[in-house]
Amino acid sequence: MVIKLTPQVQSRIGDAIAAAEAKTSGEIFCVLARQVSSYRDISLGWAAAAALLLPLGLIPFGFDPAWIPGLGDGWQAAHLSSTDVVVGQSLAAYALIQSAVFVTVFMLTSIPGVRRIVTPRSVRRARVRRAAMEQFLAHGLHITRERTGVLIFAALSDHQVEVVADEGIYSKVDHAVWADAVEALVKGMKNNDPAAGFETAIGLCADVLAEHFPPGHSNPNEVEDRLVLI
Structure with a gap:
């Protein structure tokens, strides 16, 4: 499934962020990472x-260099002096098979x-989480005035979603809220409707x-309201 990221989709997500932040400090x-x-x-x-x-599985079947064209002449060595040649052919054939398996796999x-x-899955989850944390720090969400930055991160090729909340808000909220936001975004991505997924997650x-953290008298916009594509 191909996720369509048109300017209209990105605009909808930016508008959803702006509307959400009007209700909070x-x-x-x-x-969205490809x-x-x-x-x-x-x-x-x-x-x-x-x-x-x-290639070890070939040994019980009597592996022979002659199986590979050009590495065997079909004649068996009758003298000990030819043993080195046979061994060399066998090693060359085995190495060739190993190389072919390596490249194919x-x-x-x-x-x-x-x-x-x-x-x-644990490797994919760890790398997506690391990428999300890198974006969280790179965009300064950890230095907002009240430590209330929230990152909603989706990785397309990995089919993984992360929500990262700063310490100012994380400890005060039931963790089920972040799980609901993740589920909403995953549903939108599965339905090929990333805008709806992000909008729901943003709303939650x-x-x-x-x-x-309701809005105060001064409610500066510390982070730009838009979807970043990487």
Whole structure:
């Protein structure tokens, strides 16, 4: 499924943030990441493991260099002096098979859908969370006046969503609220309607912010009201 991020979608999300922040002194920021990691190390790991283990399965079947064209002549050595040649051919054939397995598995696990399946969920969750924290800090949500910054973060290729709240608001709110916001955004992404997902998540966060941090006489906009694409 392809998520459509038209200017209208981005404008709707920006308007939703502005409307939400009119009810609170807190700050809400939204980020949509197309990809938080290449996961190249995961593909390399699978390829290396397959290259080491899969060719071993050929040994019980009497692995012979002659199986690979050009590495065997079909004649058996009759003298001990030819043993080195046979061993060399066997090693070359085995190394060639390992290389072919490595390249094949690496290419297969580099396909986005396959890569997502073979990457442990805990690894994807950790990298999305790290990317969300990097955005939280990069955009100064940790230095708002009352420490009430909230980041709503979605990672497209990972199908993961994170909500990060600063300490000023996190400790005062039932954690189920953040779970509801995550669920709302996930539902919008699944329905190919990111604007609706973000709007609902923003609204839920705004409600708890307004409850604990209503707008004061001075309510500066400390963080820009827009969806950031990375």
